Amino acid sequence: xxxxxxxxxxxxxxxxxxxxxxxxxxxxxxxxxxxxxxxxxxxxxxxxxxxxxxxxxxxxxxxxxxxxxxxxxxxxxxxxxxxxxxxxxxxxxxxxxxxxxxxxxxxxxxxxxxxxxxxxxxxxxxxxxxxxxxxx
Numbered sequence: 001x002x003x004x005x006x007x008x009x010x011x012x013x014x015x016x017x018x019x020x021x022x023x024x025x026x027x028x029x030x031x032x033x034x035x036x037x038x039x040x041x042x043x044x045x046x047x048x049x050x051x052x053x054x055x056x057x058x059x060x061x062x063x064x065x066x067x068x069x070x071x072x073x074x075x076x077x078x079x080x081x082x083x084x085x086x087x088x089x090x091x092x093x094x095x096x097x098x099x100x101x102x103x104x105x106x107x108x109x110x111x112x113x114x115x116x117x118x119x120x121x122x123x124x125x126x127x128x129x130x131x132x133x134x135x136x
């Protein structure tokens with residue numbers, strides 16, 4: 001401007017961290033807490049997602065889901081540049097264990113533990129076998 005030489009223009013963009021989502025390329029990752037009963041019995045939950053429609057995505061939780069399981073919801077991630085497609089949403093579930101139980105809940109959970117054989121040996125038998133092999 002005003003006869004000065006041309007030069008380079010530097011633009012710095014800072015992306016603010018999101019409270020729920022973490023971005024890796026076109027994919028979004030999030031952690032969702034679920035109830036112990038939902039993980040055990042299975043069911044569906046609505047998972048928040050970023051999108052033009054503003055709607056969440058339904059996620060089917062299979063019976064016996066373990067803590068730390070990651071589910072992929074295709075096409076609910078970030079838009080891909082120069083394409084009409086989107087990345088994926090990866091949801092890692094964490095099972096919430098109740099901190100307080102009523103007397104009735106405790107009684108029923110103890111009955112469940114007995115029915116499962118967990119009352120006598122609360123540690124998975126296959127874990128014990130693997131541990132013993134290490135010391136043989």
